[in-house]
Amino acid sequence: MRRIPIEYAREGDILGQTLYNSYGGMLLRKETLLTDSIISKLKRQGYYSLYIKDKYTDKEIEEIIKPQMRLRIHQLHEEMQGIIREFNDGKKVNINSVNKNIMDLNEIVEEIVNETILNKDVLLNLENISIYDDYTLTHSINMMLLSIVIACDSGFNMYQIKKLAIGCIFHDIGKTFIPIEIINKPGSLTNEEFEFMKLHSEKGYEFLSNYTDLHAVSRNIALSHHERDDGLGYPRGLKKDEIHIFSRIAAICDVFDALTSDRPYRRALSVQESMEYILACGGGQFSIEIIRTFSNSINIYAKDTLVMLNDGREGLVYETNVGFNTRPKIKIYGENGRKVNPYVVDLMENNNLIIERTIHKFSFDIDHSYEDIRF
Ligand SMILES: [Fe+2]
Structure with a gap:
């Protein structure tokens, strides 16, 4: 199973992952046989990419967030947004109902933290986002999952990680x-619009400050996730240690997930390109130490990713070398555009070989199923 740009989807492909609408309701069930009309409909609904089952791999994508959890988070998030709208209209907010939402979310987050820590390897199965979905929430959930892994690998305990996770949901x-x-504007914002947009961090923080059940550390993520180590962030232009460590972790995960997501105005960057971007920000916008943990924790070449090597060989990522995410073992299926009998090369033992890029299909035809081509 792999994520492919939607224009690579063909009639007869099998959907690899259930698609949900923004309310957590099912849009298309996993295993659905795709037809031209379904593919066109998905394109119209704003999907740029999909997971399909294909002949290269039988890898299943596990879901960290179960459908009931997803539905409950959507409901809670919507209730909070509804409360804010009423608050904006000058209505009095029922503080007890907000605190009840926060307590409910605490329970769900505890479950998610446990699941994420147990399933770190499947993490890159982040949510697909349609432009008609609630981007803010889906993105917040992805950012939360990434942040949990980074915090876990940075040595924080469960109690601390929960505070980080809740802060991410509401960031x-x-x-x-x-x-x-302004939020949905398809294109770049004017300076004036951007200044307005920047207010979201303070506005969110002020609103959340009404609720004592939400820990100050969680609220701080809403306030400070756009601060940058170099002092060029907002709203306060804080630098390095002036910014809470959880806001610094959240900021990196926020940018990474935004880059890897399809948006109405641009297609997602690959995980590799997004990682390159984040690495390039180390020592400037972001902390080198956190980025080091981030790049060690996020496996950018997940097992079964199709890749092209710098010498023209094509293959799939066969096994990760722990601690060396960019140097996995590759099972080669083709050389210079021609199919060969599969064999494995270990990039750790071949210093002159590098992964040039990931690809969506081999340049030659594989006319049998993956069972035939596996050893
Ligand atoms: Fe933000």
């Missing part, structure tokens, strides 16, 4: 205060 709740035309 952009302040966008509910910003006019929807």
Whole structure:
């Protein structure tokens, strides 16, 4: 199973992952046989990419967030947004109902933290985002999952990680205060619009400060996730250690997930390209130490990714070398565009070989199923 750009999807392909709408309801069940009309409909709904089952691999994608959890998080997030809208309209907010939501979310987050820590290897199965989905929430969930892994690998305990995770869910709740035309504008914002958009961090923080059941550390993520180590972030222009460590972790995961997500105005970057971007920000916008943990924790060449090597060989990632994410073992299926009998090369033992890029299909035809081509 692999994620492919939607224009590579063909009639007869089998959907590898259930697609949900923004309310957690099922849009298309996993294993659905795709037809031209379904593919066109998905394109119209704004999907740029999909997971399909293919002949290269039988890898299943596990879901960290179960459908019931997803539905409950969507409901809670929507309730919070509804409360903010009422608050904006001058209505009195029922503080007890908000605190009840936060307590509910605490329970769900505890489950998610446990699941994520147990299933770190499947983490890159982040949510697919349709432009008609609630981007803010889906993105917040992805950012939360990434942040949990980084915090876990940085040595924080469960109690601390839960505070980080809840902060991630609400990090952009302040966008509910910003006019929807600015939030959904397909293209770059004017300076004036951007200044308005920047208010979301303070607005979100102020709103969340009404609720004592939400820990100060969690609220701080709403306030500080756009601060940058070099002092060029907002709203306060804080630097390095002036920014809480959880906001610094959240900031990196925020940018990484935004880059890897399809947006109405641009296609997602690959995981590798996004990682390159993050690495390039080390020592400037972001902390080198956190980025080091991030790049060691996030496996950018997941097992079964199709790749092209710098000498023209094509293959799939066969096994990761622990601690050396960019140097996995590759099972080669083709050389210079021609199919060969599969064999494995270990990039750790071949210093002159590098992965040039990931590919969506081999340049030659494989006319049998993966069972035939596996050893
Ligand atoms: Fe934000």
